[in-house]
Amino acid sequence: EEYLLFIYRFWVFMGFLPVYRLFVFQDRQINEAEVAEFSVPTYACQRRTTLENHNAVLTDALSLLAEHAELSDEDGRGVAFRRAAAVLKALPKPVTSVKQLRGLPCLGDHSLRIIKDILENRESSEVQSTKQSERFKALKVLTGIFGVGAKTADRWIRDGINNLQQLQDSGQTLNRAQQAGLQHYDHLSQPVTKQEADAIGEIVEEAVASVLPGARITLIGGFRRGKLTGHDVDFLITHPEEGREVGLMPKVVSWLESKGFLLYQKTTRNSYLESKDGPARPASNMDRFERCFSIFKLPEEEKPAAKHPETLTGNVEQSLPLTSSHVSAEGEALKRWRAVRVDLVVSPISQFAFALLGWTGSKLFERELRRWAGHEKAMSLSSHALYDNKQVETHFVQTPSVKKKRVSKKTKTCSSMMT
Ligand code: DCT
Ligand code: MG
Numbered sequence: 001e002e003y004l005l006f007i008y009r010f011w012v013f014m015g016f017l018p019v020y021r022l023f024v025f026q027d028r029q030i031n032e033a034e035v036a037e038f039s040v041p042t043y044a045c046q047r048r049t050t051l052e053n054h055n056a057v058l059t060d061a062l063s064l065l066a067e068h069a070e071l072s073d074e075d076g077r078g079v080a081f082r083r084a085a086a087v088l089k090a091l092p093k094p095v096t097s098v099k100q101l102r103g104l105p106c107l108g109d110h111s112l113r114i115i116k117d118i119l120e121n122r123e124s125s126e127v128q129s130t131k132q133s134e135r136f137k138a139l140k141v142l143t144g145i146f147g148v149g150a151k152t153a154d155r156w157i158r159d160g161i162n163n164l165q166q167l168q169d170s171g172q173t174l175n176r177a178q179q180a181g182l183q184h185y186d187h188l189s190q191p192v193t194k195q196e197a198d199a200i201g202e203i204v205e206e207a208v209a210s211v212l213p214g215a216r217i218t219l220i221g222g223f224r225r226g227k228l229t230g231h232d233v234d235f236l237i238t239h240p241e242e243g244r245e246v247g248l249m250p251k252v253v254s255w256l257e258s259k260g261f262l263l264y265q266k267t268t269r270n271s272y273l274e275s276k277d278g279p280a281r282p283a284s285n286m287d288r289f290e291r292c293f294s295i296f297k298l299p300e301e302e303k304p305a306a307k308h309p310e311t312l313t314g315n316v317e318q319s320l321p322l323t324s325s326h327v328s329a330e331g332e333a334l335k336r337w338r339a340v341r342v343d344l345v346v347s348p349i350s351q352f353a354f355a356l357l358g359w360t361g362s363k364l365f366e367r368e369l370r371r372w373a374g375h376e377k378a379m380s381l382s383s384h385a386l387y388d389n390k391q392v393e394t395h396f397v398q399t400p401s402v403k404k405k406r407v408s409k410k411t412k413t414c415s416s417m418m419t
Helices: 003-033 056-071 074-089 109-121 125-132 133-141 150-160 164-170 176-183 193-209 221-225 247-259 349-360 363-377 411-416
Strands: 217-219 233-238 261-268 290-300 325-327 334-346 380-383 386-388 393-396
Touching: 056 109, 056 125, 056 133, 056 150, 074 109, 074 164, 125 133, 125 380, 133 150, 164 176, 176 261, 176 290, 193 217, 193 233, 193 247, 193 290, 193 334, 217 221, 217 349, 221 233, 221 349, 233 247, 233 349, 247 261, 247 334, 247 393, 363 380, 363 386
Parallel strands: 233 334
Antiparallel strands: 217 233, 261 290, 290 334, 325 334, 380 386, 386 393
16 A cells, blocks of 8 residues: 555656646746846857957956966966956846846956956956056056067066166177067057058069969958958968978078068068878867968058057157168168068968968967867867778868878877967
């Protein structure tokens, strides 16, 4: 009897369960809807983020802290602030209270504290003190020199060098890139406009067409994402026939040099196929394409001298060589030009899709895309290829023009890029 009673009660309970769940869960859903005002996916690459930023004050503050962390060799903290800023950039309206952010991903305690401070007091004391700190100012000025990274800047600061004048007076040995960077500091610290990027695009297109007819160039980086200004201009070059792009870069560079368009250039070879590790990304996030880091001399047509606003160092630049104009050979017209950082990358057509995706950016989007591919899809993505880690034989997921390649699997190398 007891047994039958138990069965009876059990079935009554089971019958009641869906009704109970309906009530309780509906209730909870309503509560959650009230609390969670925004819904944002975890990985930045899953979000639709437009250039319209409704929370610029907050994202500027978080980006400044990210920059400070990156310049202080604290990459983990830097990424945390970048992720928090990216979440706020994806929101469809301005945030007015931290309560609205409940349940959103990537917002750690530190970022939330900064946001709360700004929302309640209009500014964050931590952001203000970072912005005003002498060390941060010095790091920004020194790393603003093309060819100078955070480590070099830190070393110089420890030697008492905090600005360009002190660097010049110090007699420090500078490499070729840093010399060019210092010489053109004034120009290179000015944002490049889309119009200037297009003008450079025409020159690069002419160079490429003259040395290899049929080769194509694509504007990549921030300008491909629709940004109106950038710190440099990036181009990806390829040819529709596999292999025809080999040896292209030196020819393009020679053409540009012969026409006087280059103030500085350094080309790195394509080391992708030479790698002992097989075709995977190296430990750093850099890819292995043939790449040319350059400073372009872009003629400015019929425009009065561009007046560059004061930079962070005050008037130190005035003592630097004047680079913005020269008298023509005839000694008549004054030709104006500006220096612009330009990156050229050459990819074989078989890797073009990956190169285009990897070079479109932003840096955080790319990082998140690689992380998502690795963690959620068990795949390894680089600017060269996409691998399926689950296959015993590594499958090179490819564009239709190229068939699957068999390569030795290097899980370690692949996973090292999931940073
Ligand atoms: N890139 C990357 N990881 C890096 C550096 C670069 O994935 N560590 C990719 C993403 C962007 C692209 O290369 C070009 O780099 P940048 O020119 O530095 O970035 P950008 O988005 O073009 O920024 P800006 O507009 O300031 O040039
Ligand atoms: Mg760029």
